[in-house]
Amino acid sequence: EAQVTQNPRYLITVTGKKLTVTCSQNMNHEYMSWYRQDPGLGLRQIYYSMNVEVTDKGDVPEGYKVSRKEKRNFPLILESPSPNQTSLYFCASSLYPFTDTQYFGPGTRLTVL
Amino acid sequence: GQQVMQIPQYQHVQEGEDFTTYCNSSTTLSNIQWYKQRPGGHPVFLIQLVKSGEVKKQKRLTFQFGEAKKNSSLHITATQTTDVGTYFCAGQGPNTGNQFYFGTGTSLTVIP
Numbered sequence: 001e002a003q004v005t006q007n008p009r010y011l012i013t014v015t016g017k018k019l020t021v022t023c024s025q026n027m028n029h030e031y032m033s034w035y036r037q038d039p040g041l042g043l044r045q046i047y048y049s050m051n052v053e054v055t056d057k058g059d060v061p062e063g064y065k066v067s068r069k070e071k072r073n074f075p076l077i078l079e080s081p082s083p084n085q086t087s088l089y090f091c092a093s094s095l096y097p098f099t100d101t102q103y104f105g106p107g108t109r110l111t112v113l
Numbered sequence: 114g115q116q117v118m119q120i121p122q123y124q125h126v127q128e129g130e131d132f133t134t135y136c137n138s139s140t141t142l143s144n145i146q147w148y149k150q151r152p153g154g155h156p157v158f159l160i161q162l163v164k165s166g167e168v169k170k171q172k173r174l175t176f177q178f179g180e181a182k183k184n185s186s187l188h189i190t191a192t193q194t195t196d197v198g199t200y201f202c203a204g205q206g207p208n209t210g211n212q213f214y215f216g217t218g219t220s221l222t223v224i225p
Contacts, residue, residue: 033183040122042201043156043215058212082116090155096142097211112212 002027004105006091012111021076021108023091031097032074032080034066035059036087037107043054049074050097081112117204119216127224132192135221136185136202143205145178145185151198159187192223193208 004025013019025032033048033113035058045058049068067076074093078085091105126132126212136145144163148156160169162178162185169176175188185202193197 005120031211035215038114040217042117042119042217043203045213048211048213056210056212059214072141092156098146098205098211101158102146102148102213107155 002103004044004093004103005093006089006108009106010109012113014113015082016080018108019081021078021083021089021091021110022031022073023074023076024106025074025093026072027090027093027095027103028071029093029095029103030071031095031102032091032093033067033102034064034074034076035090035092036060036085037090038087046076046089048097078104081110083112086110086112114187117216119200119202119204119219121219123220123222125222125224126192128194129191132189132196132204132221133185134200136187136203136204136216137204138183138214140206140212141182142185143182145204147176147185147187147203148201149198150201154198156201172194178202189221192221194223194225197221197223 007022033045035043039042044060047066049055092102093103094102096099118137146161147159150156166180169180173190177186199218199220201218203213
């Protein structure tokens with residue numbers, strides 16, 4: 001089954017404690033993205049990747065890091081989380097960015113205390 | 114920077130009524146996609162529009178891309194309770210590379 005998986009689905013942490021949210025897709029997609037969703041603001045792109053070792057900043061990259069060492073995986077790293085990073089995070093992938101369906105993962109709800 | 118606004122933010126309709134959400138961009142879009150997110154779920158791709166003035170239909174859903182490629186609309190005819198959710202547009206600007214810009218979304222409630 002074609003899918004995008006994220007882990008964990010829920011996470012409560014404290015300010016400053018490094019965390020990683022994993023994302024994996026099994027569709028051999030080139031393009032992968034991370035979004036955060038906040039009430040009234042829609043989805044905002046954090047980072048995206050066109051292929052292995054190719055990553056670019058989206059609209060709201062501050063406080064986040066990503067890596068793309070393998071085609072299927074695109075982890076999101078928060079080196080020193082802060083309360084303003086409390087949000088719902090989605091990973092997504094597509095074969096190419098604007099010519100194909102973008103598939104979203106189930107989401108990770110992060111709370112930073 | 115690129116801004117994509119959607120109106121209305123919320124819409125309550127009686128089952129059977131029509132519904133329309135509008136997406137407006139501050140700049141010309143190369144293309145636009147529409148997504149639906151059910152409550153508690155993740156966004157699901159509905160359709161992509163590329164050409165100026167393009168109109169596409171999916172059963173009761175009609176999608177339109179403006180002539181100037183700065184706005185788009187999604188119209189649902191005779192809403193059903195299964196239409197409940199938030200509808201987002203997402204676009205690519207002419208000079209924004211491979212970055213997606215999502216609209217703020219319209220939350221649809223259908224009253225049985």
